[in-house]
Amino acid sequence: MRRRIAMLLCLIITTLHLPAIEAQEQMDYRNPQLPIERRVKDLLSRMTLEEKVAQLQSLWVATSSQDFMNARGEFAPSERLQQLLRYGIGEISGPIGMEPDLPNQSGPTKRKSPREQAVFTNQLQRYIIEHNRLGIPAIFHEEALHGLAVPDATSFPQAIALASTWDVDLVREVFTVAAREARSRGIHQVLTPVLDLGREPRWGRIEETYSEDPYLVARMGVAAVRGFQGEGPNIDRQHVIATLKHFAAHGQPEGGTNIAPANYSERILREQFFYPFQAAVTEAGAMSVMASYNEIDGIPSHANRWLLGKILRGEWGFKGFVVSDYFGINELITRHHVAADPAEAARKALTAGVDIELPFVQTYSTLVQQVKSGAIPVELIDRAVARILEAKFRLGLFENPYVDPDEAERISESPEHRALALRAAHEAIILLKNEGGLVPLDRNKIKTLAVIGPNAARVELGGYSSYPAYRISILDGIKRKVGDSIKVLYAEGCKITAGVPQRGGEPNWWNDDVRLSDPAEDARKIAEAVEVAKAADVVLLVVGDNVETSREGWSENHLGDRDSLDLVGRQNDLVKAVVETGKPVIVFLINGRPLTINYIAEHVPAIFEGWYLGQETGTAVADVLFGDYNPAGRLPVTIPRSVGQLPVYYYHKPSAKRGYLFTSKEPLFPFGHGLSYTTFKYGNLRLSKDRIRPDEPVTVSVEVTNTGARAGDEVVQLYIRDQVSSVTRPVKELKDFARINLKPGETRTVQFTLTPEKLSFLDEEMRRVVEPGKFDIMVGPSSSDEKLLRAVLEVVAK
Structure with missing residues (x-):
């Protein structure tokens, strides 16, 4: 009996010390001197099925903040989170992102400083590493369409505005800064750049694209990936993994509505829609690709073996990992109806080549049981897990999983980053028309300037933005520029949409209940604007879109696509009323999509296209308006006369544009157009x-x-x-x-x-x-x- 008790005690003691024994073992995956392929193979061999499947899953902080944080916004894992992370996790979705302009400044949604963001990601990463058997870190991802989309990060011009610079070196610099700001706060992957062709201006996401042209998109995409990832093949501590999206043919949806089918021939797909993705993979070495929501020839991208297997990996040699778009795998059931249940959806996606499900697990939780039942071979699991592990090794997360919070604070909103944001805004501005040389304005000849319009006194950043520490409106930029030398008058003129009532009527990207502004109120504001215009020597009208009228339409109750390209609401009424005063008028467009501004083009002598210019909007506009910067932006898309001209991209086939009765077949402004203050x-x-x-x-x-x-x-x-x-x-x-x-x-x-x-x-x-x-x-x-x-x-x- 004593001998049996002694043996039992020895067994218990040995079992209790197994983790320590394993830690002391010379494990190849822990050795940074070994080739990554060998480290991946070693780690994979040590993992249980449950640990493998956990690497193909993610958690989204935004939807379960109570599991991550206490009431004071401090890291405090719940019992549920402990269960969710017991086998580790592949990715954490949006650990520090937030809704823009969130008014709540207390509790789990409290706006965190850059230092606090870094502290939080460190705490979460440490918990993940210390609470899974093999100490596998997680990849944290955020959005970075035109700068890291978290509080107090630099907000650069929107993607379509960056493309208007036609400056690939600038674009690389912009995303080098975005990568640095991201990595300093503990972010390892960004879900950008968008390499869709912007061939459908009704589509609310055209602002996220670089151009209608495959070559221009490719050059911008390659520059963006190199900015994000650095020289490669590994990712150093100043860079992050770029994710190409949306693969593929997402930018010209049927009817102009988001995620609609893309029924194009293989030739058009390969030569046009695929071209930017191929360049970013083969030239820049992009490490991640996101499957698109749409279908091609009846096959949704998340289940498309030809697209993700034959083309991406087989022909282009892509070695990275494929992520789902948010909820994209589950939409094989709910949207496309090609899968009957989560198990079938997971099986189709994994077989096609989708390696990880974002933003949280909906279908890949079935994978363990499907392997055990024989429905899925374990080799499919191993293939996907190996790709995720390789990315973690290339990021250096096993050696350096944490960041320096002081560095995050130091580089946030640095003078260098703000200067780059201003340079980008300068270069993006396009002068569309300048009849009679109205601009630049001569400060010595103007006593009173009227600044009028719904976008004059606010800064529209566009979609996938957060809240930068600094931003300046066009009105404030002009006031700062001229000081007391010119009297600056202001009138809103009208609103574009009613906005969110509890936010003082301000438009909001997240708002589901988008309504046009009140006609009676707009009529009163237009009358006020006319009086202001009459009192001025020159009028600057700032009109266009807001984040409610041009955006991602992600559900039937959250729309962002339009069947018209005319100015929303009563903005045209405002323009006509001001023009009829006889005062010299300049129109500055702040917008997310090309607009059919026929009246403006005919009656207004000077027109600028700005898209969304980022946090330095006001400074850049004032510099250009008064000639301290000579504009040189060029249109990356064609501006049509009406929706009846669509599609209107310039590289059409010879038989495509015979013409229409009673109107010109030529666009309002052609692709590549832009004027200067010189010739x-x-x-x-x-x-x-x-x-x-x-x-x-x-x-x-x-x-x-x-x-x-x-x-x-x-x-x-x-x-x-x-x-x-x-x-x-x-x-x-x-x-x-x-x-x-x-x-x-x-x-x-x-x-x-x-x-x-x-x-x-x-x-x-x-x-x-x-x-x-x-x-x-x-x-x-x-x-x-x-x-x-x-x-x-x-x-x-x-």
Whole structure:
């Protein structure tokens, strides 16, 4: 008996010390000197099925804050959270994000400082590591569409405005800063950039895209990924994983409504919709991709083995991990009706190649039982888990899982970051029209300036924003600029929407109950604005959209798409009333989508497009308005005359635009358009060779001269057209561009290289070829035919 008791005690003591024994064991996955592939293999071999499946799941702080925090907003894990994390977790969704302008400043939703954000993520990460058997850290992700979308982070211009800069170096700098701010607060992955083609302006998410053009989106996307991830292949402590979205063909939904089908041919998919994603994967090494909500040819992307397997991984060699869009796997049941229950949805998604379910588990909780029952082979689980673990090793989370809260506080809203936000806003502003040289305004000739409009005294940041520590409206930016030298009058003029009552009528991205403003109130405000305009020498009208009228429509009770592109509400009435005063009028558009501003284009002498310019909106607008910065933004999308022209993207096929009765077939403003306070002349377009073989590159050169009296930037654009081809080709395609700065009288030779890849297309057999024949080579300041210089290049057979 004594011997049996002694053996039992020995067994108990040994069992109690198993974790310590395991910790002392030389485990390969703990050795940073070993190749990541070997570390992944070792760790995977030690994991139970439950621990593996936990790596394919996530938790969302926003929906269960009571499990993460106490009433004072401090980290305090509940018993439920302890159960949820007992096997570890793959990702934590939105650990520090919040609703913009949240009025509640106490309790779990209290707005945390950057330092507090870093402290919280450290506490949560430490808890996760210390409470799973193998000490596997979690990946924390946030949104960063135009800057990290958490409180007190730098808010840059919206994506479509960043693309208006046509400045890839700037875009890389912007997202380098966003990555640094994210990583300093404990964030490891961002759900951006959006590489959808913005070919449908009715779609509320077009503001999130870079352009209608595949080449421009690709260049912006590659720059964004390199900014976020650094040089790679590993991610250092200043960078984060970028997530390409939404794969694929999400940007031109049927009817313009979010998540609607994308019924396009394989040729159009490969040459246009897929092109930016392929560039970001093969050139920039993007480490994560998000599947899109929509379907292609009857197959939802979250269940599309051809899309996620054959194309993404097979043809492009993608080695990273695929995440679901929020609730996207469950929508295989509720939206698409291709799965009967969570188990079937999980099986379809995992088989297709979706590695992790976001933002929290709805279907992947069935995976353990499905493996045990034989419905899913464990190899599928291992494949997905290995991809998640590799990302964690590449992030260095096993060696450095925590961040320095002091660093988060130090870089937040730093002067350097604010200066970059201002530079980006400057470069994004597009001068659409300047009849009679009304702008820039001469401070010596104006005594009174009226600033009028629903977007004049507020700062619209656009979707996927939080609350930056600093932001300045156009009204305040102008007042700061002119001081006492000019009297500045203000009138709201009208509202765009009624907004949220408990927030003083302010519009809010999260608001479900979007209503037009009150007609009687608007009539009164328009009358007041007319009187203000009459008292001024010049009027600046600031109109457009707000975050309720152009946004992601994520459900039937939260819409953001429109069937009209006209100004919302009574803004046109306001514009007409002010124009009829006879005062010189400038219109500045702050908006999320291209707008059919026909009356404004005809009657207003000076028009600016700003989209959403970020936290430095007011300073940038004032600088441009008074000539302290010479605008050089260019349209990344075509602006139509009406919705009847849609689709209106410039690279249409030759048969697409015969015309309409009683109206022009030309757009209101063409792709690539933008004016300057100076003038430029193009000349001496030449090719290094007039005839080349299909495998040869050719150099295209053009001389650009600043013929005006001011220094300024010009965006030089190169287009091509295949004159005769076996498959129909677009009337023109952008193939390169360069933003250059020229002093008055300065001439510069700009050179582009046309590679075989840029001249190629998919032939009848879906093979990429450069066919012999003649190509029109076109260079100029926009896609408008009348402004393009032309040369002819002949490709001859070998």
